Amino acid sequence: MVHVIDIADPSDPRLDDYRDLNSSDRRPDLPEGKGLVIAEGVLVAQRMLASRFSPISLLGVDRRLGELSEDLTEVDVPFYRTSAEVMAEVVGFHLNRGVLAAAHRPPVLDLEDVLREARTVAILEGVNDHENIGSMFRNAAGLGADAILFGAACADPLYRRAVRVSMGHVLRVPFARVPDWPRGLNVLRDRGFQLISLTPNPTAVPLAHAMTGEKVAVLLGAEGPGLTEHAMRATDVRARIPMAPGTDSLNVSTAAAMAFYERTRTAP
Amino acid sequence: MVHVIDIADPSDPRLDDYRDLNSSDRRPDLPEGKGLVIAEGVLVAQRMLASRFSPISLLGVDRRLGELSEDLTEVDVPFYRTSAEVMAEVVGFHLNRGVLAAAHRPPVLDLEDVLREARTVAILEGVNDHENIGSMFRNAAGLGADAILFGAACADPLYRRAVRVSMGHVLRVPFARVPDWPRGLNVLRDRGFQLISLTPNPTAVPLAHAMTGEKVAVLLGAEGPGLTEHAMRATDVRARIPMAPGTDSLNVSTAAAMAFYERTRTAP
The missing domain is CATH 3.40.1280.10 (SPOUT methyltransferase, trefoil knot domain)
Known part of the structure; x- marks a missing residue:
């Protein structure tokens, strides 16, 4: 099961992977300088969880945590639970899907x-x-x-x-x-x-x-x-x-x- | 040929049909409260000029007037010529196509x-x-x-x-x-x-x-x-x-x- 961690402070460094998403495709600190793979919304997060792209964390509101509970039973990563307002401040725009998941880029397929x-x-x-x-x-x-x-x-x-x-x-x-x-x-x-x-x-x-x-x-x-x-x-x-x-x-x-x-x- | 009218003042009332385009679909002053039909860019303006939707005016930069010159030879309406900056101020956002045409809604087809x-x-x-x-x-x-x-x-x-x-x-x-x-x-x-x-x-x-x-x-x-x-x-x-x-x-x-x-x- 995910570890639910409540976060109320938008400047919390644990949310850095979700910061300013409009420019997050450039990540000089990561391989090839490319950003993490971000899934937006319950449906896409579910598809990520069922894929070879394993999330390193999720960020979302409590309601979405509930909707994803069955998909998260065997997932051993943090779920940062917060409000829609804090999410908007972190990602830099209003996001009406209420949940995000972030994964590293796996090796390119042969x-x-x-x-x-x-x-x-x-x-x-x-x-x-x-x-x-x-x-x-x-x-x-x-x-x-x-x-x-x-x-x-x-x-x-x-x-x-x-x-x-x-x-x-x-x-x-x-x-x-x-x-x-x-x-x-x-x-x-x-x-x-x-x-x-x-x-x-x-x-x-x-x-x-x-x-x-x-x-x-x-x-x-x-x-x-x-x-x-x-x-x-x-x-x-x-x-x-x-x-x-x-x-x-x-x-x-x-x-x-x-x-x-x-x-x-x-x-x- | 269109009558070219140079306008430098974004508050000029002759540009009212192009004002705040993001909310211009509501026009209580027009039949059914619906906005004018707006064509954006040279290609769409050309298609409007060749259609049953006759423009009542155009608004654009000089370069687009040049590109449309052949399409405008038999059109007897004003072309409000201005700068990209004035256009952006009038329509309410930056518009990179450089020309707009506005037409009344013709009767619905039978x-x-x-x-x-x-x-x-x-x-x-x-x-x-x-x-x-x-x-x-x-x-x-x-x-x-x-x-x-x-x-x-x-x-x-x-x-x-x-x-x-x-x-x-x-x-x-x-x-x-x-x-x-x-x-x-x-x-x-x-x-x-x-x-x-x-x-x-x-x-x-x-x-x-x-x-x-x-x-x-x-x-x-x-x-x-x-x-x-x-x-x-x-x-x-x-x-x-x-x-x-x-x-x-x-x-x-x-x-x-x-x-x-x-x-x-x-x-x-």
Whole structure:
């Protein structure tokens, strides 16, 4: 069971891991200078507690402690119990979810391990928006994709906003980096993945026809620039989602959702 | 051509339509007490200028006036030219898009008119989040859905944030209200639409099998509560997007995107 510790003083140093959360993604005192992984709210805290991200402490109001009691029976860390007002002063803004959990970043997963059982993965290049990354993980979890892989120039999936928007699924859906981008895509090819570039280019093959592999990896770039030509050349086929003329490309996490959906529809 | 009027004083009453935009959705002086329709940025202003929403004025910095010059040649309204600092003071926050256009709300479209040529529509019930409504219009435009219809208890699609998130497509994709909810769905049935409720219920029919009509209307409820039983009973079939076990339902605009995508795939 957690040790409940009542704290009334917002300057208490035991709350330092929760201080000024809007800038807490930079932590020069921690490995790589990156902040702790922060879960906000009961649902996301529950998902953290059930994940490989073990909290080092929680901070919250009494009511949330009660709601989490069953999830906390085998957890041996402090729960700093305080008021909503003290929480707001510590984190630097009003937080209406009433509970936070903080975890160290575990070691990055190995690409080969992540791919071992996977049959459907998304690979991102240049996706630097935390909300899009968060939605991507939510959609992957909902539609049964097995992993998200990161090529070059993507935002940190463990940033607080990405964790929140993913509804905690970034803590559950495995992710890894593809090294030596884009040549490292050969690791997937060697494992039998069909590599599909998603592009708005009208000359590309409709997604429903392009997706034929037993194992499939769908590459997605940021809205606007899209995938680099360099990355697309390293794939087997360029596919498009049929779009109405004169419109913009879809949001990248929506495009990914459609690829995952197509996969549930057609997976051999 | 617009009349360019230089304004340096943020208290100038000619800028009143742009004042305190964060609360400008309430305008007791206007019909129904609702605010003007506000387009933010060059792209959305262009879409407004090409729509049935005619601006009554624009406010922006000189550079944006230049970028919009071709779109403004046949527009006979004032363009209030000012600095980024004056704009920020007038609207109440820093706005990095540099131009705004304001339009009166035109008359609501007639449901029968909207349905005349339509083959694919979404119908919303209880969707009260402006960002979700905005994304829904963006997805409808991108994937070629013909209209969005509103049943009970939905948020205002012309609210500033919905317009922005839709990237201006709320000004282009027709929308209308379904009166006498949910009985008014008979108007669609009489016109030959297959009425499909989208639900996470695992006993429902997979969407790919359920969607068989030549004309299709997909009903979507808010995340969490979903559609009311009352509304679902008024439809022909309950359909689900195949979801992974133990996950949440998808975001409502993502679910709509999948229905529109399925439609592009299977429309007879």
